[in-house]
Amino acid sequence: MSAVDERRSGPGALASLRLRYSRTFGMAALIALLAFLSLYPVSMLLFGSFHTTPPGVAGAFDLAGYREVFTSETGLVLLNTVGISLAKTIPSLALAALLAWIVARTDTPARGVLEALVTLPFFIPPILTAMAWGMLGNPQVGAVNQAWRWITGSQAALFNVYSYGGVVWHMMQYSTPFLFLFIVEAFRAMDPSLEEASRMCGASQGQTLRRITLTLMLPALTTGFLLSFIRGLENFESPLFFGTPVKIQVVTTLIYDSINQRSVPEYEFATAMSFAVLALMCLLVFWQWRLLGARSFQTVTGKAYAPRLIKLGPWRWATFAICVLFFVVAVVLPVGQLLAGSMFRFFGFYSWDMLTLDHWTEAFDNSDIRRGFLNTLALGLAGATLTMILGGIVAYVSVRTRWQGRRIVDILAWLPWMMPGMVLGVGFLWGFALLPGPVSIYGTIWALLIAYVALGTPLSTRVMSSSYHQLAYDLEECARVHGAGFWRTLWSIVVALSWPSFAVGWVLTFFGIMRELSASILLYSAGSEVLSVVLLRLWGNGQSEVVSVVGLCTMALVLLFRWAQARFLARAVATG
Amino acid sequence: MVEVVLEKVSRKFGGFVAVDDVDLAVRRGEFVTLLGASGCGKTTTLRMVAGLERATSGRISIDGEIVEDAERNIHAPAERRRLGMVFQSYAIWPHMSVFGNVAYPLQIRRRPKAEIATKVAAALRLVEMDRFVDRPATALSGGQQQRVAIARALVFEPTVLLLDEPLSNLDARLRAQTGDEFRALQKRLNIATLYVTHDQSEAMALSDRVVVMHGGRALQIGPPEDLYRRPASAAVASFFGAPNLLAARVTACQRDGDCFRLSLDGETWSGGGCAARDFAVGEPALAIVRPENIRWGDAPSGAAVWKGEVQASVFRGATRSLHIATASGLLRVEAPALASFAVGAQTQFWTGEEGVWVVPPDHASGS
Structure with missing residues (x-):
């Protein structure tokens, strides 16, 4: 483009010169902003991991933090983390593949509704289901165990949620719909004649499913597996709720505990640990690239397929029941528990004379809750909007221009992808404390906003770039040829055509902020608490009844957004 | 010897009649084409013969054996009918090599390895694709995929071959050439063939007999020259030119x-x-x-x-x-x-x- 510009003379030359300078300046500003969001916390992590004192306090540099990281105790915690993540990813993937197959490829009744129900747990903040399952699966007074004793007459509990099994169980409820969203489109996009050809070759339905359908889905399944595994390593809520009380430790809870739960916060160790986790994530992500770069089956072609579904006969009611059962376990039980918890005087004592609305009035009168709610809402609205705008700009620059530096922009925006919320939180903890200048971010609500934008940018960039990829270049070029300027084109063609993706991404980012806990818990301070932090504190104080009220209100908000998204927007983009 | 017989075969989707009382017999070695515009029921008819779609009334028999009888609730599943089929999209499995694709029907039948190797080689030689045995299926052009699909349909020596618009995804020049080659191959193997197309010149050039379909009905059945020169109605006449x-x-x-x-x-x-x-x-x-x-x-x-x-x-x-x-x-x-x-x-x-x-x-x- 610039080569053509240079050959012009007269007034055009001046205009193109000005354009080129403003573009260089704009790119520099964008790179600086992204570097502040991703590169800065990473370098601060590195700095802090050698620093003997907490952030903001003068100290010396040594290797004590790393020496503590490379001990057998920490190694065991790491193994524990990997083991738990594997233990939840494998059954989740099997279940998600089954559900995706049922919804996308069979004639199970009410598939559209089932799909919405099955994906719903993905949008519910895990902290809410964790609290609900904490009540449901309590070995003494949990509703599930009470029901079990009542049915069987036995004295023992059916299960204790405060265990390895409980941690895995809770993680699965989130990762199954996540994997489902990730792979269902692959099932849907498959050419059904690939399966029919196998039947014509003499293979039974079972052989076809094994040798054709599942094998073809292998790339999607492997990608999903790795993503879900990485998410499992980053998970904080499940081990915090169900592992910490019984001394089951994973890396995220270890980092959290060494900052927040020790008499003297061990910042150096926590930071060194975070940096080690970051390095591990780096390796995992590169391994994933190498593994998947080689195999990509082109099963999705441009042709439209008549949706030919597998006729299950009477079995379709069994598949229907599987989907409904998942929904009942992952949504109805926890929501029911929250409802029951909010209506009875004491958690665990369910009888008519215990019914009360006191907890509702208490919750609405509680100023902490109100403030947390308003903070979360403000951060959600502002954070989602800023994240999507930033993602839209980054994606535009990297997908649709040939500007210099667009690769750097792309990589910087993607960098937080490898950082668990906890790790990014520690990085910003150092970053904000050491930030020079008169403006203080440390301990304000801006700290949370910046962290949320950084955490959300990889996803928003992905959503927007896949949307731009679908826009034909001629649409944009045609507008330019017909006399529209750069900004005019951007507005009237690119924005006008990609706003549905923007909206889908906005809702996803908003949900992401609503459920964020691991970074928030490190970066909040008095006055800037978000709802998840307030809930955690109330839960810690044993106020599970009030927690239930807030949980229900949040759940209602989630349902409202989900409904609006389904009503006004096309199919949600599967998240990465 | 009659290979495929359709007797009063119909298929309804709710209130919509996709195929309406079709009678047809395909003899051994005969090339019969179902011709019609999209939505006329030709593909549904073919899929009923294949067993991928159930008939709502009527009877289908293959090789003297009844495989579909709506009145007696008989429906042999597709894999039991032993028919070769070439799909419109070719349905070449992208995760297998050319060899893997063609060997699949034999592997399913648990044939010994040596037999599989010779039969696959023979089938690929038939379609002049023997040089590409080890190619991954994704590295094939449209015409090559089509040849592999034909080899896969023929490798287990079925007595009947079904083809669903196999030439429609090829460009015009390749279409004519592939059509001629395929017709020569079919004559050499003397295999009963049921072929679906919307292209009248393709139908005339390839077929022994053509079934002109419209609105689910077979308007006229006969050799191409008969249909062209002695059409039963203006509708049939308008199909050709x-x-x-x-x-x-x-x-x-x-x-x-x-x-x-x-x-x-x-x-x-x-x-x-x-x-x-x-x-x-x-x-x-x-x-x-x-x-x-x-x-x-x-x-x-x-x-x-x-x-x-x-x-x-x-x-x-x-x-x-x-x-x-x-x-x-x-x-x-x-x-x-x-x-x-x-x-x-x-x-x-x-x-x-x-x-x-x-x-x-x-x-x-x-x-």
């Missing part, structure tokens, strides 16, 4: 061997014609006149004659298409390319008795 359809009244009708000779009175013309059935004197009829059968200049006695002005003359290379405005309406004429016609010139056109085929008017033909 763009004939002139002229309303007329029968003034005389006389049997002559297996057809009937008629005298016709048109709006501004009169002449002779032939028909497949008896017409009463005074009965309304439709005269089908192919554009390429129309001559110009002095007419012999008894010929149907039209006078008109040349409105358009389009040079098409091999031929020249003329639009003639006559008193009986627009007349389309295909003339040799070198014949010169000035636009606006008044010319006389005619055709003899052999150029006029007479069918009942559309509303009476039951289509």
